[in-house]
Amino acid sequence: MIILMSGIFAMFVGLVLVVRYSMHKEFENNALATAEAPSEGSSETASEASSEVSLPASSEPAKEEEEVVTPVPEKSTDTLPPSQRQQAAAEEAAKEPSEAPEESDPAVIYEDILSFYQEQLENGWTSPEDASELWYWGETPVSADIAGYEFRDMNGDGTPELLLSIKDESPYDSMIYDFYTCIDGEVRHLFSCEEKSTWYLLENNELLFYTSDSDKTAKLARYKLDETGEFVAQEVLIHDGDTWTDHDEFYTKEVGNDPNYHDKDLPNKMSAVMHDTANAIYDHLTEKRIPLELTMFAA
Secondary structure (H helix, E strand, C coil), rough: HHHHHHHHHHHHHHHHHHHHHHHHHHHHCCCCCCCCHHHHHHHHHHHHHHHHHCCCCCCCCCCEEEEEECCCCCCHHCCCHHHHHHHHHHHHCCCCCCCCCCCCCCHHHHHHHHHHHHHHHHHHCCCCCCCCCCHHHCCCCCCCCCCEEEEECCCCCCCEEEEEEEECHCCCCCCCCCEEEEEEEEEEEEECCCCCCEEEEEHHEEEEEEECCCCCEEEEEEEECCCCCCCCEEEEEEECCCCCCEEECEEEECEEEEECHHHHCCHHEEEEEEEEHHHHHHHHHHHEEEECCCCCCCC
């Protein structure tokens, strides 16, 4: 009986141990499954997140990076030395449009010419080749107190010419000693008076050329200045001043656009006129002379 009871008890104990072992094993499996579940979930979430933000390379072309240019501040010319400031100013002036308006102030246009005459008048004439001999011809050279100049637009181009002469109370105060013009920004010296070849200012901004020979034959030509800086003859007279002469005298107004017409072989191109007619034409031309309105150098 005791042996039977011991066997039953042993069987009971063994059954209990098997049950406990099974329960413990199931608990461990559940704990392990619980511990691995978040890791797997995180992996799936990260994979999904990665699939959302990661696009195939061919789905959208990569944009080129725009080059950012940082402007360089310009240097102020106020901080430069004078020589560099002048150079900078010249460079800026060179950038200006080439069609900038030309200088129209005659005092600026003829500044160098006026300075030359001022110096000659004050310091004594040196017989310059580019000025009339009348300035220094004779015993007493012209001084600044009787010499002057006038700006007058002779051809209507908007840029006045420069006329230089002396102040005189005689009809000769309309004589122009030297005459300058400015064409396309270039100053040109068009004529100087000589002892026997003189120029005068006429009405209507015209000019009279007068020259005489030893036989008292005079040649007169009325001119207009055109926009190219050429003198265009309007009428020409070859006249003998003697009242008793039998010489032929000639006159024409058919001169055309021929500058310096008085230098040509005129009689072959002109019509013979009677002496009384020539005298009337001579008076008509010379009476048109008007005085210059001079600004004196000594003012």
